[in-house]
Amino acid sequence: MKLGSFLLKRLLLSIFVIFGLSIIIFIIARVVPGDPARMALGPRVSEEVVQRLRHEMYLDKPLSKQYFYWIRGSFSGDFGRSLVTKRAVSEDIKEYLPATMELAIFAATLMVIFSVLLGTLSAQYKDTWVDNLIRMVSYLAMSIPAFVSATIFMLLFGYYWPILPVLGRMSPGMSYPTSITGLLTLDSLIQGNFVAFWDALKHLFLPSVALSLAHIFQNARITRSSMIENMRKDFLSAERGYGIPERVIMFKYLLKPSLIPSVSIMGLGFGNLVANAFLVELIFNWPGISRYGTNAMLSKDLNSISAVIMVFGVIFVTVNIIVDIIVAFLDPRVRLSTSLGI
Amino acid sequence: MRNSNKPNNLIAISLVRPKSIFWFNLEKNWYKFSRNRLSIVGLVIVAGIIISAIFAPWIIPYPEHVGPFVDFESGAQPPSLQHLFGTDIIGRDIFSRVIFAFRGALIMAVVVLALAVPPGVFLGLIAGYLQNTWIDTVIMRITDVFLSIPPLILALAIAAMLKPTLMNAMIAVTISWWPWYTRLVYGMASSVRNEYFVIAANLIGASKFHILLREILPNCLSPIFTKMALDIGWVILLGASLSFLGLGEQPPIPALGTMLSDGAKFMPTLWWMSVFPALAIVLCILGFNLMGDGIRDMLEKGRE
Amino acid sequence: MKTKENILLNIKDLHVWYRVYGGFLKVLNGVHLMVREGERVGLVGEAGCGKTTTMKSILQILPPGDFHIPRGQIFYKGQDVLKMSFKELQRLRSREIAMIFQDPTAALNPVFIIGTQIGDVIKYSSAVLEENVHQQEKIKMLSIKTLKEVSLPDPERMLINYSFQLSGGMKQRVCIAMAICSARNLLIADEPGTSLDVTIQDQIMRLLNELVEKRNTAIILITHSLAVAREMTDRIYVMYAGTIVETATPEILFKNPVHPYTKGLLASVPKISGGGISNGIPGKLPSYLNPPSGCRFQPRCEQESPICSEKPPQLFEIEKNHLVACYLTQR
Numbered sequence: 001m002k003l004g005s006f007l008l009k010r011l012l013l014s015i016f017v018i019f020g021l022s023i024i025i026f027i028i029a030r031v032v033p034g035d036p037a038r039m040a041l042g043p044r045v046s047e048e049v050v051q052r053l054r055h056e057m058y059l060d061k062p063l064s065k066q067y068f069y070w071i072r073g074s075f076s077g078d079f080g081r082s083l084v085t086k087r088a089v090s091e092d093i094k095e096y097l098p099a100t101m102e103l104a105i106f107a108a109t110l111m112v113i114f115s116v117l118l119g120t121l122s123a124q125y126k127d128t129w130v131d132n133l134i135r136m137v138s139y140l141a142m143s144i145p146a147f148v149s150a151t152i153f154m155l156l157f158g159y160y161w162p163i164l165p166v167l168g169r170m171s172p173g174m175s176y177p178t179s180i181t182g183l184l185t186l187d188s189l190i191q192g193n194f195v196a197f198w199d200a201l202k203h204l205f206l207p208s209v210a211l212s213l214a215h216i217f218q219n220a221r222i223t224r225s226s227m228i229e230n231m232r233k234d235f236l237s238a239e240r241g242y243g244i245p246e247r248v249i250m251f252k253y254l255l256k257p258s259l260i261p262s263v264s265i266m267g268l269g270f271g272n273l274v275a276n277a278f279l280v281e282l283i284f285n286w287p288g289i290s291r292y293g294t295n296a297m298l299s300k301d302l303n304s305i306s307a308v309i310m311v312f313g314v315i316f317v318t319v320n321i322i323v324d325i326i327v328a329f330l331d332p333r334v335r336l337s338t339s340l341g342i
Numbered sequence: 343m344r345n346s347n348k349p350n351n352l353i354a355i356s357l358v359r360p361k362s363i364f365w366f367n368l369e370k371n372w373y374k375f376s377r378n379r380l381s382i383v384g385l386v387i388v389a390g391i392i393i394s395a396i397f398a399p400w401i402i403p404y405p406e407h408v409g410p411f412v413d414f415e416s417g418a419q420p421p422s423l424q425h426l427f428g429t430d431i432i433g434r435d436i437f438s439r440v441i442f443a444f445r446g447a448l449i450m451a452v453v454v455l456a457l458a459v460p461p462g463v464f465l466g467l468i469a470g471y472l473q474n475t476w477i478d479t480v481i482m483r484i485t486d487v488f489l490s491i492p493p494l495i496l497a498l499a500i501a502a503m504l505k506p507t508l509m510n511a512m513i514a515v516t517i518s519w520w521p522w523y524t525r526l527v528y529g530m531a532s533s534v535r536n537e538y539f540v541i542a543a544n545l546i547g548a549s550k551f552h553i554l555l556r557e558i559l560p561n562c563l564s565p566i567f568t569k570m571a572l573d574i575g576w577v578i579l580l581g582a583s584l585s586f587l588g589l590g591e592q593p594p595i596p597a598l599g600t601m602l603s604d605g606a607k608f609m610p611t612l613w614w615m616s617v618f619p620a621l622a623i624v625l626c627i628l629g630f631n632l633m634g635d636g637i638r639d640m641l642e643k644g645r646e
Numbered sequence: 647m648k649t650k651e652n653i654l655l656n657i658k659d660l661h662v663w664y665r666v667y668g669g670f671l672k673v674l675n676g677v678h679l680m681v682r683e684g685e686r687v688g689l690v691g692e693a694g695c696g697k698t699t700t701m702k703s704i705l706q707i708l709p710p711g712d713f714h715i716p717r718g719q720i721f722y723k724g725q726d727v728l729k730m731s732f733k734e735l736q737r738l739r740s741r742e743i744a745m746i747f748q749d750p751t752a753a754l755n756p757v758f759i760i761g762t763q764i765g766d767v768i769k770y771s772s773a774v775l776e777e778n779v780h781q782q783e784k785i786k787m788l789s790i791k792t793l794k795e796v797s798l799p800d801p802e803r804m805l806i807n808y809s810f811q812l813s814g815g816m817k818q819r820v821c822i823a824m825a826i827c828s829a830r831n832l833l834i835a836d837e838p839g840t841s842l843d844v845t846i847q848d849q850i851m852r853l854l855n856e857l858v859e860k861r862n863t864a865i866i867l868i869t870h871s872l873a874v875a876r877e878m879t880d881r882i883y884v885m886y887a888g889t890i891v892e893t894a895t896p897e898i899l900f901k902n903p904v905h906p907y908t909k910g911l912l913a914s915v916p917k918i919s920g921g922g923i924s925n926g927i928p929g930k931l932p933s934y935l936n937p938p939s940g941c942r943f944q945p946r947c948e949q950e951s952p953i954c955s956e957k958p959p960q961l962f963e964i965e966k967n968h969l970v971a972c973y974l975t976q977r
Contacts, residue, residue, distance in 0.1 A: 013486065020487035028503055139380065143628035145579045147586050147599075148620045151606050155617075159610040234752035237707040238821070242767045242828045243740020246732075257757045275492035279583055283606070294587060297502030309491065309499055317490050331757055332808045 010324055014317045021313040022074075026067050029302045074310065080303035082296070089307045092292060097311065099169060100281065100288030102183040104274050106204050107212040111273070112266060114216045119223025119262070120255070126228060138217040147279035150210040154283060157206060165203050167285045207284045211276055215269045222265050226258040260331050267323030271316045374640045381636025387629030395444040402438035410594045421614050428614035430604070436615065439596035440622045446591045447598060447626060450512050450581040451574045457516045462523030463566060467554050469524065470531025482528060485521045493518040494583055501589040508597075511590035515580050519573075526569060530562040537561075564641040571637040575630035582623050598623050653721075654832060654864050655681040655704070660718035662699055662708075662888075664934075670714065671934040673699050674888040675942065677718070678961055681832065681864050688879035688896075689868045690911075694931055696888040697868045698748070701834045705739055722832075740771035744829030748836045750817035754809035761805030764789045764824050771828040788827075796823045796853060815846040819853070826857060833858065833865045840870075851878065872915060876900060881967075884908050887931050887942040890961060894968040904970045906947050941973070949974055 061069075073079060079089035122131045157164050169184055184200035230236065231254065239253055240246070278290040289308060296304035376382055399405055403426075413433030421428040427436035469481040488496070493515070500514035534540065540557050548557075584590045585599030593600065598619050605615030662674040673696050681687050689697050702708045704720055704727060720727040722738065730738065747753035755763060765785045786805070793801035796819040809817060818839060825833060835854060839847030855878060858865045869875055875882050876896045883893045884907065892905040903909045910927040929946035932938055938945060940955040947954070953973050961969040 013483075016483060017487050017490045020483065021490055024487060025499075028500060139628065139632060140624070143575070143624050143631055145582060145623065145627070147583060148602065148623055151602060151609075151616055151620060154606070155609050155613065232709055234747055234749065235755045237702070237709070238745070238747050238753040238824075239755065239763070239766075241705045241707045241739055241745045242771070242824055243736060243738075243744075244766055244770050245736065248766065248770070253755055253758070257755070260757075271492040272494070275494035276583075278494065278498065279586060282587075294498070297498060298588070300503070305499060305502070309495060312492070312495050313490050316492060320490075333756065333810060 006328065007321075007325070010321055014321055017317055018310075018313060022071060022310060023067070025306050025309050025313075026070060029306050030063060030066065070306070074307075079307035079310075082301055082304045085304075089303050092304065093289060093307060093311060096287060096289040096292045098183055099286060100274070100277055100290055102185065102204065103207055103211065103277055103281070103286060103288060104270070105183075106185075107208040107273050107277075108266075108270050110208055111212045111215045111219060111269060114212075115219035115262070115266070116223055116259070118216070118220035119227060120250075122220065122224040123227035123231065123258075124250075131224075134217075134220065138221055141217040142214050142221075144214060145279075146211050146214065146276035147283060149213050150207065150280045150283040153206050153210050164206050167203075169200060169203050169287065207280050207286055210284075211273055211280050215266075215273065219262055219266055219269060223258060223262045226261045227254060230254055230258050256330060260327060263323060263326055263330065267320055270319050270323075274312060274315060371640045375636045378636060378639060380632050381639065384629050384632025384634070384636060387625060388633045391444050391626055391629060392448065394441050395448050398442045398445055402435075402441050404435040404438045407434040407438050408442045408594070408596060418608075418612055427618040428612075430601075430615050431608070431612075436601070436618055439601065440598070440619060443591075443596040443598045443601065443619070443622070444626065446508060446585075446595070447578045447581055450508070450515070450590075451577045453512050454515045454519060454577050455570055455573060457512075458519040459523055459566070459570060462520035463527050463559075463562075465520075466524040466527025467531050467559060467562075470528045471535050471550070471554055471558060473532045473535070481524070485524045485528075488518070488521040489525065491518075494580060497580060497584060498587070498589070501584055506589045506592055508591045511581065511584050514584070514589075515577060518580075519577070523566065523569070526565060527562055530565065531558050534558050534561050568634070568638045568641050572631065572634035575627045575634060578630065579623075579627055598626075652683045653680060654683050654685075654723065655679070655866075656721040657700070657704070658719045658721065660700065660703060660720065661716050662696075662703055662718075663714045663716060665712050665714060666935070669935055672888070672937050673934050674703075674718075675937065676889055676958060676960075677885075678890055679866075679883055681866060683831070683864055684862050685864050685881065686858065686879045687864070687866050688875035688882040689866055689885060690870065690872060690875050690882055691885035692870060692931070695885050697885055698836055699888075700885075701745055701836060701866065701868065704834070705743060705745055706735055707739075707745070740767075740828050741830055743832040743834065744825035744827075745834040746818075746821050746825045746836060746838055748838075749841050750814065750821045751809065751841075753821050754817060756809055759806050759808055760812075760820055761786070761789060764792065764805075764820070764827070767824045767827050768792070792823045792827055793820070795826065795857070796820075798823070814842045815849065818842065818846075818850055822850075822853065822857070826861070826863075829863065830861075831863060833863050834868070835865060836868045837870065838867075854878075872900075872911060884911070887937070888934070889942055889958065889971060891943065891972070892968075892970045893961070898965075898968050902968070904964060904968070904975050905943075905972050906949065906974075907943050941971075 070080070079093075082089050082092055085092055118134055122134045125131050158167075185197060185204060189197050236249060236254060239249055244253070274290075277288060278294055280286070281288045281291040282294060289311065293304065293308035293312075295301075296308060375385075394401065399408075402408070411432070411434055415433065416425075416429055417431050417433040419425055419429040419433075425435045425437065427440060429435055430439075465481050465485070469478045469485075472478050496518040497511075497514040500517055501511050504510040504514070535558060540553060543553050543557050581590060582597075582599035582602075585597035586603045588600065588603070591597035591600070601619035602616050602623070605612065605617075605619060608615055657677055657679040660674050660677040661672070664671040664673055677696070677700050679687075679689070679700070689700075691697050699708070703715070704722075706727065715728060718728070722742065725734070727735070727738065754760075768785050768788050789805060790801040793804055798804055798816060798819050804812075804816075804820070809820075812820070822838075833854075838854060839850040842850070851874065854865070854867075857863070867875065867879055879896060881893065881895050882899050883890050884899075884905065885891065886907050892899070892903070892908045894902075899908065900912065903912055907927070914926050916923050927946060932942055932945060938955065940953070940957055941947070941959050944950065944954045951973060959971045959973050961971045962975070964970050964975055
């Protein structure tokens, strides 16, 4: 079946990509000037201790062997030890990753819902004040980087209108629900702890909006232009002429083909969301992997950096595969056509 | 033998000459650009930024504040007639520093694109023309690997590994940026190479080099320029993100992101320290985005 | 034949303008067209003369927002379509009239299977009549029955196909199937089969003929082929640049064409019996942005009189069942 071979090809490609990524990360990490062992222990420690750490980190072995050890370790989840937190990197990741995922997923949900809504509105009321207003706001919103909107939100909601919390994931003094998925909102829902759920949601709101703002409007524009292009197509006039009611035409026959270009862009956008989470987490004091990764990068904590980038790479590649599946689901021509493009 | 190909080359060349076409049609292109009033707004903003950046050392009211300068007495002043954007903690005039910071942003945009686009385009051309050979596979797989990380993360990682300077930040962004052009040009080159005029040129005996440069490339130029115009905004954004984290232009030389992160510590009382750099970033990106839209309208065919 | 005297469709003095940058394209400039119950009417004219625009106006499916109808009425069973409420328009589209588009590839939605599309047509055209076909089974049954009627092989498998998996002829048949589901009284066939090769076109024409006879539906057949019009219609309208220039039954029209344009058209058809290929009609369609103020054919007409450039001529009955819009023929 064509769909199966299509997916298989994508999967193989992705595995290759992840391997290539690991090589690149490794090269970058090892090519860095400076001695990571010395930097970790500080200038006052004796040379012997540093030498021992070097040996422990395999820094005295040839590069290819180092790579081999690293890859082997990552298969079993062992990424070495962080020189900053002094514990296994995999532990660090386990602790911090869910927070970032929660943020990214919520932001992505906002992105999907609102961009489709705004895009459809603009297309429906094309060239009216609704459309023009959304267009103006889009131009502005697309030019605001996530960290700028985060800073502005901090200013507005942190001090002038404290209606929403701006720091951390939960209010101080609240007890965290027991961790099942690591996503605070889901966990508290599952356990029926509505107080915690509401608190977590409130904390989640502002960072997610700051993160997704630019993307919402960018995708709204794409949805809009895709809808407008399809609105003129003959098959819509034909369907209207056969007597199919307007709302069916709008929500079924127009929406589906128009979503196809949006979905691909939204997939790329998710990668951007995860990347921009770096900065937003810093500002909102969100204990996620991006903040952890940024600190690791600034303190040149090699093991952490490599692991974090690998994790991001895997997430991104996975999301791309999922997006490809969704596009194949929406657009039968991708699934069933005999030539597979690139 | 080569000489006898000359007249045939002329025929092939005459089929496509977009660069000269652009200048001949300047009036028509301007019409297309100016149809959307917002593009003109973008152009004005961009022109303003470029001019103020170039003439910054001469036009800013307090040129010394850009370098090592301390004056605690006039520190933390709100916006006034003397200091349009107020002063920061150390007493430096924020307005002057913001205008000067545009320099770094623009330099980064120019350098990054100048460094990233040619190799990216070149690789894409080769891969597209030699489609379905091992060269194509190798190039595109490597490109895919680089594309699998969001640009910010890759640039961040590279910049963090190297010493934090403007040059290193530019290198980091360049490395994250070239694959997008390769993919863009690959898609176009691989479809253009099946066009009749390419096959014709091949039959005449034109060299591969000629075909790449004179037949295929000119037909890919419009999307490349469009993308470059739109990319300026994104590169500036990326640069600001990096300097926000402290990578890039180091103090005392001002950079927009750095000023924002410095100012954020003193919110909300010294609000002007972060608001004005933020507005400057947004204005800059907005201007380039609007102008980029106009350039796209100008270069894209058949968009009424 | 089965022509009754009841007038089904009556277009009166229809003007349609398209909004573009720089003004209006005044495409239709006073179209008069009439179809009786069960009648087969042909609409002949060159490409770009406004045939499709006229038909789309009947169903009100012109591209949204761009068109403007400054004058005219379209009476269907006595009611003006242009003044119909949304609900009445729905009923018109789903039960009374249907249009078969010229290009079947463009007329089918590429991301839905045929079954969904034809199922929805059936569901919504029956629902209006309160037959309430909601059950999936019944819809499927009716879809298969309709597909069989248009001579499609293996209808069950057709239902799960996408439009790009079908050949041109099959797509056209699917469009016809959807049309006959949603039209009891009037079918509009816009150049059916022109995008297909001649043998398939012939099959499609026969199919249409069969259906129309079996169901006693009226049909407006748009074509640029006079031969097809002659064979398949009871009355022909000749259209030029947004106006009807002549109308008559095929016998009368071919024996005694009056309007210079009709004469030119008929002369342009190469004859097997000899006589060579004619020179055609010099000139081309006028600009719709700035159309001539008088007769729109006047710039290309060989004869001329001063009144031709002043105002457009009205249709004038020159003999029984034969109307012409030309000053030169009025005595």
